Amino acid sequence: MMMKKNQPKQSYYVVEECPACGYKAKRGFRDGDYVFKESGICPKDNTVMYISMIFSEEEKRS
Amino acid sequence: MSTAAFSPIFGFVPTSPLYFVLYMLLIWVPYIILIIYGQKLQSYSIMADVARYLNRLKYDAEQSRENLMSYLQRKGVGGDGQKSIESMIEDVTITPVDMDPVGIVKKMELILRTQEESVKSRIKSIMKDANEVERAAVANMLEIASALTLVYKVIRHYYLLGRKFPDNIYLLAQLQMILPGLVKQADAYLGAMGALEKSLPLGDGIGPMIVGKFMRGSEKIELDDETVYAEYLYKGRTVAFLKAKGPMASVGHVDSGLKRLLDGPYADVKAIIMIDAALKMEGEQSGEVAVGIGAAIGGIGVEKFNIEEEASRRRIPLYAVIVKESIFEAISVMTRAIAESAENARKSVLDLIERSVPEGEKCIVIGVGNTMGVAQ
Ligand SMILES: [Zn+2]
DSSP states (O other): OOSOOSOOOEEEEEEEEOTTTOOEEEEEOOTTOOBTOEEEEOTTTOOEEEEEEEEEEEOOOO | OTTTTTTTTTTOOOOSHHHHHHHHHHHHHHHHHHHHHHHHHHHHHHHHHHHHHHHHHHHHHHHHHHHHHHHHHHTTOOHHHHHHHHHHTTOOOOOOOOSSOTTHHHHHHHHHHHHHHHHHHHHHHHOSSOOHHHHHHHHHHHHHHHHHHHHHHHHHHHHHHHHHOTTOHHHHHHHHHHHHHHHHHHHHHHHHHHHHHHTOOBGGGHHHHHHHHHHTTSOEEEEETTEEEEEEEETTEEEEEEEEOOSSSOOOOHHHHHHHHHHTTTTTOSOEEEEEEEEOOTTSOTTOEEEEESOOOOSSSHHHHHHHHHHHHTTOOEEEEEEEEOHHHHTSBOBHHHHHTHHHHHHHHHHHHHHHSOTTOEEEEEEOSOOTTBOO
C-alpha cells in the first residue's frame, strides 16, 4: 500500500563549469564524482573545469 | 390510518403485529450493538490501520540493516566485522537528566562526542583498508539503521500496549495520527542510504556547497579532522569561510571550529553569518532564499547553544541566510531547484557582508549541514 507506487525514476546529473569563461555542461553522474572536483576541459578555452553542482531529476518518460 | 405513520420509513407498511416487531428489531438491534460495542469496533479498525504502518516501519528498519550489511560486504569487510558493526545498531545512548537543566548542554555534548568518537574508532578498527569517505558512509548508514530500528521498536511498543487495552481507543488513535508522517520520514531516511553509498550530496548540503564555492582555490586550513576554513577577500573585508571537511559525509564541528577562530586570528570579527537549509512551510517554494538574524543551525541544539553563547559573550551579531526545503528534500539527494538556489544564496551572503561588515574589518561565514559529496 505504501510501497513506492509508480514513482518516477530519479536520475543523477552533474554540471561542469569553466572557472574562466563560465561555460557549463551537464552530464550523467559517475561514481566518484563530487562537487568542486576537477572534471573535464572547457571546449572554448581548454581550461580545466570543475563540478559546480550535482542533483537529482525525475526521468522524463519517453 | 393506523399504518400511515410508518409509511415514510422506507415505504414499509407493517401489515401484522409480527411484522411490526421484526421491523423494530431490525432497526434497533444493530443500533444498540453499535452503541455498546462501537468504540471497540472502531479500535479494531484503527488497530488494523496501525498494523499496516508498523509493517512498513519494520520493512524500513530491516532494509536499512540489509543495506548496511551489503555495503560492508562489497567493501570487503569479513563476517566478524559485519557482526560487530551490526551489533552497534542496537547500542543505546542515555541522555542526561533534565530535572536540573543548568549545564545540560555541556553534558549532552560530552555524551554525543563520546558516542561519535567510539563509533568512529570502532569502524576504523574494523575497516582498516577503507578510505575516509567509505568509513564516514558506514558511520552515517549505521546512524540511519539505528534510528529506524529505534522508531520501529517504540511504535511497536505502543501498538502492543494499545492491543492489550483495546478499550483505550485514544492510545491507538494517537498512533494513527502521527504514523503517516512518520512513515514518510522513515522512507526518506531509507532512501538517503542510497545517496550515502554513492556519496551524492543531500538537500541538507546546500550550506557547505555555497561556502565551498568561496573556498575553492584558496588554501584550506584544518581546524580539526572534520572541520576546515579558508580565507577570502571581498571588497576590503577579510572573510573566513568555515565548513565541515568534504566530500565525505560529515557535519563537522562548526561550533568548536568557530570558537577556535574567535580565540585565534578572528577575535575582532564584526559579524558571524550562518548559511543553512531550513524547513519550508507547505506552500512555500523549495530553494527560496531568506535572510534573517540568529543562529541558523539544526540538530539537538548543542552546536546552536555553543555558537549563541560565544557570539553573545563577545557581542558579535549573528546573521542567517537560509535556503528553504522540506524535511524530505533535506534528507534526499539534492534536487535541481535547491542546487540552483546556491547562486541566489551566494549573492545574499555577499550582500550581507557588504551591509554588516565595514571595510577593512573581518567576519566569519559558516556553511551548516552535511557536506557529503561536496568538497571545498
Ligand atoms: Zn571556458
